[in-house]
Amino acid sequence: MKKNSLFNWNLKITAVAIALGFGLVSCEEEEPPIVETNTIVDVASGNASFSTLVAAVDRADLVTTLSSPGPFTVFAPTNDAFGEFLTANNLTADQLLANPDLGDILTYHVVSGSVGSSDVAPGRVNTAAGVPFYVSQAPDNSLWINGSAQITQTDIAASNGIIHVLDYVITPPTQNIAEIATGFAGADAPEFTQLVAALVRADLVDAFTGGIDDNLTVFAPTDAAFEALYEALGPDVNGVDDIDLELLTNVLLYHVVPARAFSQDLRQDASLPTLLEGSNLTVDLANLQINDSGLVPSLLNVHATNGVIHVIDQVLLPG
Numbered sequence: 001m002k003k004n005s006l007f008n009w010n011l012k013i014t015a016v017a018i019a020l021g022f023g024l025v026s027c028e029e030e031e032p033p034i035v036e037t038n039t040i041v042d043v044a045s046g047n048a049s050f051s052t053l054v055a056a057v058d059r060a061d062l063v064t065t066l067s068s069p070g071p072f073t074v075f076a077p078t079n080d081a082f083g084e085f086l087t088a089n090n091l092t093a094d095q096l097l098a099n100p101d102l103g104d105i106l107t108y109h110v111v112s113g114s115v116g117s118s119d120v121a122p123g124r125v126n127t128a129a130g131v132p133f134y135v136s137q138a139p140d141n142s143l144w145i146n147g148s149a150q151i152t153q154t155d156i157a158a159s160n161g162i163i164h165v166l167d168y169v170i171t172p173p174t175q176n177i178a179e180i181a182t183g184f185a186g187a188d189a190p191e192f193t194q195l196v197a198a199l200v201r202a203d204l205v206d207a208f209t210g211g212i213d214d215n216l217t218v219f220a221p222t223d224a225a226f227e228a229l230y231e232a233l234g235p236d237v238n239g240v241d242d243i244d245l246e247l248l249t250n251v252l253l254y255h256v257v258p259a260r261a262f263s264q265d266l267r268q269d270a271s272l273p274t275l276l277e278g279s280n281l282t283v284d285l286a287n288l289q290i291n292d293s294g295l296v297p298s299l300l301n302v303h304a305t306n307g308v309i310h311v312i313d314q315v316l317l318p319g
Contacts (some may be wrong), residue, residue, distance in 0.1 A: 011291050015169065021266050032233045037129070040074055040158040052082040070160035071114040072128075075145065077166045087170035097220040104129050114161050119153035122265070128234045131172040132212065136264035141286070147262030147301030148306065177218055178208040194226035198240040202249040208306070215260035216307035217272075219290050221315045229315040250276055254318045257281065258305050263300045278319045291316055 041063055044050040053076055057062070057063055066072060077085070090300060096102065108129040120143060124132045137146045143151040145166065153165035175183065179201070184191045199205050208216070221229075230237045237243060243251075253276040270283040281290050288295045290312060299311035 005200070014107075016056045023279065037067075038159040040070075040072060040161050040163060043158045043163060044074075044076065046232055047088050049078045049207060051078060053077060055093075056082075056097060056102060056106060059097045059273040060106050061108060061173045062103065066156060067109075072247055073111040073113060073115040073250050074161065074163050075149075075151070075162050075170070076167045077109070077149070081149070081168050082168055084167075093192075098250045105169070105171055106220060108133065109166070109172060116162060117164065119152075120151070120154075120164070133170055133172075134262065136261060136262045137159075138264040139267060142264075144262065144264045146303050147264060148303070153164070167192060173303045173305045175304060176211070176306045177309060178205050178207050180304050181208075181220065191223060192220060194223050194240060195220055198226070198252055201240050202245065204249070204252055210306035212305050212306060214306035215258070217257040217259060217261040218307065218309045219255045219257075219293070219312045219316065221255070221293075221312055224316050225313055227292075250318055251315065254279055254281075254316050262308055263295075263310065276318055281316065 002101065041054070041236040043058065044054050044057070055067060066074070082093070082096075085091075086093060099105070108127050108131060110130040111125060112128060120135060121142075122135050122137045124134055126132050133145050134147075136147060138144060145151070147167035149166045149170050151164050152167050157162035158166070179197050181192045181199070185193045185196045199208065208218070210216075225238070230239065230242075230254040233243065240248060254274050256275040257272045258275060266285060268281050268283065268285045272280060283290060289296065290310075293314035293316055296311040296313060299309075302309035302311070
């Protein structure tokens, strides 16, 4: 009897232990698993070179979006890139972070989908901001965006996408070519006053007021270039009103290429068709010239909604 009783107690103890064991396992399974994340935000936050970008993403309330499954491709400016952008635009970091358009500026750097470096090709790229940017490949094969920002590093992997590194901040254009030229003409140190006057006289202003689907490249002569032209045309020419209207119209059309060509898209000895039918321009990269006119290095790639402006120091005359 004692033997059977002891056996029964052992069975009861074993059953209790098993029950407790299952109970402990059950409790452990109810605890949420620890998930390691490596999102775009995580990767950027772990890199000291992106601290300004991370602060901007936080201020623009985009952390949740860029931590979601995506996938996204982010063209990420470094701290140095932000520094150069702020200096060029006479801004402080606080002013940038307080900018009501900060979210649009940041999403202009974001592309839907996972786009590796092998898939980044010259041309138009649609962004999360709803406004495209433009990739150019320079003669040395470097890749640029909007002619102002170089892609300096590629294919930084994240769990929800890819990061490519930029050396400058890109911003969507807000003015068309006509508006930009008019803005320069009305500045404290005016420029393009003669170009604007010529466009008005030739009734061509409307041709330069298009939107994002219009693609033009304008080689824009400075006021000094027009003054030199007046002198070359003789003592009876003192301004655009003294130039034969047909000649003036043809000269203006000869300065316009019907494509959006940033400086990195130009190639040595390339022949560029213009809006003046049958008349082309010749590119001389070695001497930074279009025909015999010099390109002004500090005023290349002025980006407009409907194209791009390159400033030149002589008026181009069709042959």
